[in-house]
Amino acid sequence: MSGVNRPSWRGWAGWALGALLMPRGWRVLCASAAALAVVFGVLGQELIYSAANAHLDFLDGVYGALSLFVFQPPPLPSNAVGFSTFYQVARFLAPMATLYAVADALVLPGARLQARFARGHVVICGSDPVVLALAEKLGARGEQVVLVTDRDPGPLGHGAAARAITRLVGDPTRPGVLKAAGLTRAERLYILGPATVSNAAVLFAAADVLVSRRRPPLACYVEESDPDVFDALWMLTLRRSRDDRMKIDFFNGGRLGVRALLRDVVGPGEWTPASDAPIAIAGFGLFGQELLVEIARRRASLSSGSLRVAVVDEQASATFARLRERYGVLGRALDVVCHDVAGEEVDLNALVHADGSGAYIEQIFVCYDDEELALRKALATARPPSRRSVVVRVNRNNPLATAFSPDRPSGFGLDALYGDLIVFSELDRLIDPAESPDDRLELIASAIHANYVRLRLDFGEARSDNEALVAWSMLPEKYRSENYDQARDIEEKLRMIGAASARMSADSEPFTFTPEELDLLARAEHERWMRERLDQGWRAGPERDNEALIHPDIKEYDDLSQETKDKDIQAVCLIPELLAAAGYRIVRLGARPA
Numbered sequence: 001m002s003g004v005n006r007p008s009w010r011g012w013a014g015w016a017l018g019a020l021l022m023p024r025g026w027r028v029l030c031a032s033a034a035a036l037a038v039v040f041g042v043l044g045q046e047l048i049y050s051a052a053n054a055h056l057d058f059l060d061g062v063y064g065a066l067s068l069f070v071f072q073p074p075p076l077p078s079n080a081v082g083f084s085t086f087y088q089v090a091r092f093l094a095p096m097a098t099l100y101a102v103a104d105a106l107v108l109p110g111a112r113l114q115a116r117f118a119r120g121h122v123v124i125c126g127s128d129p130v131v132l133a134l135a136e137k138l139g140a141r142g143e144q145v146v147l148v149t150d151r152d153p154g155p156l157g158h159g160a161a162a163r164a165i166t167r168l169v170g171d172p173t174r175p176g177v178l179k180a181a182g183l184t185r186a187e188r189l190y191i192l193g194p195a196t197v198s199n200a201a202v203l204f205a206a207a208d209v210l211v212s213r214r215r216p217p218l219a220c221y222v223e224e225s226d227p228d229v230f231d232a233l234w235m236l237t238l239r240r241s242r243d244d245r246m247k248i249d250f251f252n253g254g255r256l257g258v259r260a261l262l263r264d265v266v267g268p269g270e271w272t273p274a275s276d277a278p279i280a281i282a283g284f285g286l287f288g289q290e291l292l293v294e295i296a297r298r299r300a301s302l303s304s305g306s307l308r309v310a311v312v313d314e315q316a317s318a319t320f321a322r323l324r325e326r327y328g329v330l331g332r333a334l335d336v337v338c339h340d341v342a343g344e345e346v347d348l349n350a351l352v353h354a355d356g357s358g359a360y361i362e363q364i365f366v367c368y369d370d371e372e373l374a375l376r377k378a379l380a381t382a383r384p385p386s387r388r389s390v391v392v393r394v395n396r397n398n399p400l401a402t403a404f405s406p407d408r409p410s411g412f413g414l415d416a417l418y419g420d421l422i423v424f425s426e427l428d429r430l431i432d433p434a435e436s437p438d439d440r441l442e443l444i445a446s447a448i449h450a451n452y453v454r455l456r457l458d459f460g461e462a463r464s465d466n467e468a469l470v471a472w473s474m475l476p477e478k479y480r481s482e483n484y485d486q487a488r489d490i491e492e493k494l495r496m497i498g499a500a501s502a503r504m505s506a507d508s509e510p511f512t513f514t515p516e517e518l519d520l521l522a523r524a525e526h527e528r529w530m531r532e533r534l535d536q537g538w539r540a541g542p543e544r545d546n547e548a549l550i551h552p553d554i555k556e557y558d559d560l561s562q563e564t565k566d567k568d569i570q571a572v573c574l575i576p577e578l579l580a581a582a583g584y585r586i587v588r589l590g591a592r593p594a
Contacts, residue, residue: 037093041065044087052077068094125172126192133427139164210245221433283368284313300333366392443582445483511586522568
């Protein structure tokens, strides 16, 4: 019948190959081969007996067929003249099914044995594609990985990466499964997946297992996606004792993907929105939202005017309104224009002149979750005569993504038509969370740096005279470390007064320190500053000498001048503002400590 789509043989072959790549597919194939061996074995014996003019009882035929599975051929008539085809097939199928069944039966115990005796390895818990991508990345680096999943996440790659990975099927929220993974002897633990509550359950199970750990604290990286659950977890970790067996960092998978995109894909080096040309983001899911916030932070660090950004999505206006309540930097650094149009209906070429302003959009990010839709829109937008950069985000490489990857060789055949199109494969460029600072720490540290740059520029200091007056992404590592230390100390100061930072919400109330808290934290800030200077080789002296590393304020807080004390008090008063710039507020955890 015309108009009816029938699956082709290639489609069936692809489905069969995909099924066989899964362990369950091999088990089904083994069971089918065993059943076929029994049927062919009985049939084959019957043909042999008939050719020899002998009688074969049915039960004897079944017994003879089953004996093939234990490498024991059944007795045949003495005057048999050769084997039938059915019997020949059966006597090979049966032993093969036996061998596979034995090997499969040893896989789980073997994996448990290998995991139980592992040492200095990495444990990854989860079952989505990100888990496989991270496991393969770490395995390719030569690290031993134990992958704990409650279901089969799909086939692993080949080569050294696959050999370095041990799969352990079980529920990672059960402490016994984590013990079997050798967690007490592991070096790092990754808890991945979009289900934040499940991730929390795994984290608590790991805490129970690590009570008996004798080694240094285990580095634990937990993916967060639900802000409310994340805040609850964060506050719970602040209440942990100092000698806890885990060092917990939280990370946002989408944010790491955005950093990888801006680091590897858009132009040479770290990308910053320095140009005033508008930008468009098509697709405003979690990835698109993280991209917009990151662009805003980078724009704010440049101390430039507002950058126009066109956001295209069916729910663009409502989503942006919620996002702006949480991140004040969006209103300060960007001029966002929302287009509430579904992905299938939008014509991105019509956005070349944003809102008729006449400003030409030079950069378009296509971030639809539907990869086919994203690729179609990107191809339609990047084709000539358009000459603007179009970046489309997909999960993993496919032939089209490989053809338009940023690593494609120069002179690629379609460059003349689509030279400005780049396909970003998020999972293939996955950033190891252990190599990226804690998201919250990163955000607060970058906000501290942005505030420092604004103050220095307001005082008339030129960028040519201070190498630290650059965007956060371009800041030298020595200055980054100082900002990280100051950000860590903010959480320590809040802990001293029984408070913590939490994500900004629409009903957030302004936070005010009491006079007693200001004095306590100003003393702590001076002690932090003094420790930092002493560690760098500075010493006390009557006159400041930067060359000789002498500073007059290296002394007890009570001995400082009121002017110097006011600087420490001002640094404390800035904490709520710095946190707000990073999208956080201060909340009290309960009764203040005496």
